[in-house]
Each structure stands twice: as C-alpha cells, then as structure tokens.
Amino acid sequence: MHVAVISMHTSPRATAGGGDAGGLNIFVDQTSRALAAAGATVDVFTRGDHSTVEVAPGYRVHTLPAGPADAAKEDLPQYTDEFARQLSALPSFRGADVIHAHYWLSADAALKAAHGRPVIATFHTTAARKRHHGHSPSPAETFREQTERRIAAETFALTANTATDRDELSLDVGVPPEKLTIVRPGIDRNVFYPGGPAAQWPVSASGLKMLFAGRFQDYKGPDVALDTLAELTDASLESSLVMIGDQSGPGSLDLVARARERGVEDKVAFIPPMMQDRLALMYRAADVVLVPSRHETFGLVAAEALATGTPVVGHAAGGLLDLVDDGVDGLLVHSRDPREWAQAVAPWAKGGVPHDVVAAAADHGRHFSWESTASTLLELYRQAVMSSVDAHNL
Known part of the structure; x- marks a missing residue:
C-alpha cells in the first residue's frame, strides 16, 4: 500500500506547541511511522524548501515551495492550486494508491491533484465547530465552511477521532455519519507510560x-x-x-x-x-x-x-x-x-x-497506541482502493 499524506500548512517534523504545530503534527508523524512499520510506503507532502527527508524506513517527508515561505496560515488558501500543481508533478505522489489529507487546506489541494484516486480527509477542526464555540465569523471563515462542505461531499470518507467528534462533524459538514470512520489517535507508549522518571518541577511554590x-x-x-x-x-x-x-x-x-x-x-x-x-x-x-x-x-x-x-x-x-x-x-x-x-x-x-x-x-x-490507529487506517485505505477499482471497472 502506497499512501500519500498531505499536510500542507504544517510539517510533521515541527515541534508541537508553537506556531501552527500541535496535535495534527504528532498525528501525521506517528501514524506515518506506524503505517511504514506495518509495511506501507508513506510519502508526506508539506510546504517548505523543495527537499526530501527519509524520516524512517518507508516514511519520507517532501517539502514543496508553494507560496512565500513565511506566509501565514490565514493566507494559504490562495496557494492550494499551486500546491496541487506541484503535487501532480511528483512521481512519489502520482504513484500513491490512496491520498489522506489533514486539515481543509490539504484536502482542497488533494482533491485538485487526485486524478481519480480516492481521497480521505481528516479535518481536525472545522469552521462550523469553531464558530459554535465562540470564534468570530468572517468572510474567510465562511469560505472555509463552504469549502469543508464541498470536501466532505467529494472525498471517499472522512475520519473522526471519537464518537462525539463523528456526530459533531456530521452536522458541521452535512454528511451522514456512515461516511465517517472513527480513527482513534494513539500515544507513543515507549515515551508516555506511568512510573517512569519525572522532571524537576521548575516552580518553587508548594501545593x-x-x-x-x-x-x-x-x-x-x-x-x-x-x-x-x-x-x-x-x-x-x-x-x-x-x-x-x-x-x-x-x-x-x-x-x-x-x-x-x-x-x-x-x-x-x-x-x-x-x-x-x-x-x-x-x-x-x-x-x-x-x-x-x-x-x-x-x-x-x-x-x-x-x-x-x-x-x-x-x-x-x-x-x-x-x-x-x-x-x-x-x-x-x-x-x-x-x-x-x-x-x-x-x-x-x-x-x-x-x-x-x-x-x-x-x-x-494503556488503551492508546499508534499501532492500533494505523491498523484502522490501513483497513480504511483498502476499502477506498477497492471502491476505486470497482468504480473504474463499471
């Protein structure tokens, strides 16, 4: 299985907690590692200075210079066409069996470059959900909300993290729950485990x-x-x-x-x-x-x-x-x-x-693992590829 993973606005190699880096970066990086360890070939595509780095056997990160290097995330919608064109020119992208896009910008670019291959989207957050929780509406957010609904209609499937996320996402983007697959994120159990060493607390206050x-x-x-x-x-x-x-x-x-x-x-x-x-x-x-x-x-x-x-x-x-x-x-x-x-x-x-x-x-x-996450994703990818093959044979 050859998987193209799109994370246009932020690299999986970025450290979470600063800039635009957070749980999405960790999700992309850790699932890519687990998928590669399970035998898949994983090529991740993000913005950057036209380079390729092998992060682990079977897992590479490609950076494409779409738009100014210092462009803010809010300015990136105007560069999805350029990013899609660059994707389409890369053999490492064209050879993929399935495309998994993270965040709405990535999904928009992925659909433009897919050329008939199945696209799976993970939004991580939506404009509708942010608006519901107090984010001020704007023309840019309205455009994003409309785009997310189009993406939801055009992709093979969407993934959600939990049952609550699935139900909310179904309402946010107007698709039936059956188009949503729950893919529960994991944690690195070699790093996050109880009873191990602890840091010295950097505050002298008690309590x-x-x-x-x-x-x-x-x-x-x-x-x-x-x-x-x-x-x-x-x-x-x-x-x-x-x-x-x-x-x-x-x-x-x-x-x-x-x-x-x-x-x-x-x-x-x-x-x-x-x-x-x-x-x-x-x-x-x-x-x-x-x-x-x-x-x-x-x-x-x-x-x-x-x-x-x-x-x-x-x-x-x-x-x-x-x-x-x-x-x-x-x-x-x-x-x-x-x-x-x-x-x-x-x-x-x-x-x-x-x-x-x-x-x-x-x-x-103890119930969280990236290996379990990767197993769920691989089954979804197989379903997407089989559906695509069946559609082409009609």
Missing part, C-alpha cells in the same frame, strides 16, 4: 502542581489555566502552574503580563515547546494536567497525560467527553470560568489527588 501544554492562543484556553491558578491563590490554596507552549497566530495572549496582573508571577513558569520525551517527564512531575480548550476533537495532550498516570481536568466539550471519565481518571468542567475550574480542583489542592484517580488514569492510558 498542587498543575500543567498546561499547548499553543498560547485563546482557543486553547491558557488564560483559563492561569486564572485558575490565581483563583486558587486568592482562596489561600497552595498551587503552582507550568505552561509549556508558545505564541500562535492572531489569537495569541500575553500570559506573562497576565500573571503579573493577577499576582501569580512567582507561582508560574513558562517553558518553550519541547520534544515528546521531555514532555513525558513534565507530565509525570505534575499532579494534574489542565485542558481548558474551547473544543478538542480528541485531546492528544489529555491522552498523553493519562498514559503517564497524571489525571486530567478538561473542558466538557468535544472529544474530551469521550476521553476523560469524569470523577474516575480526571474531572470535566462544564464551563471555561476559572472560578469553576478552581472549585473543581480545590479538593485536590487541599488534600492531594486521590490514589485511585491516579491509578485509573494510568489504566486508561
């Missing part, structure tokens, strides 16, 4: 050790995490917070200034994005990981944290509803009001995280 990992933009809710720390401090509950990530896009937040304003600058540490092996050390050092995103289709940070045995406190929306078992391996908060987040974790700040919650988190994390 509940909380961690946030993700892009410092409004949608991910780092301000909610920081204000939760402030609310606990105002209530005389000892706690500290480590924030791993970086500024990202127009929704970036000045969290350092906010920490000063709330009087918690001595209780928080800001750390740049890091590789997964170091991130696992930080998860193990934390008592709890906060995931206050407006919406997550899955919540890879939450899965990674659980796999290290660290409970998760997440916003009760999207994939986190399927991922976090409220009161068992973590907590779900039904708003993004920091006062409610502080109330939720206050018992743990007073008496520590219960041992049974930690044990349940570690047990839950």
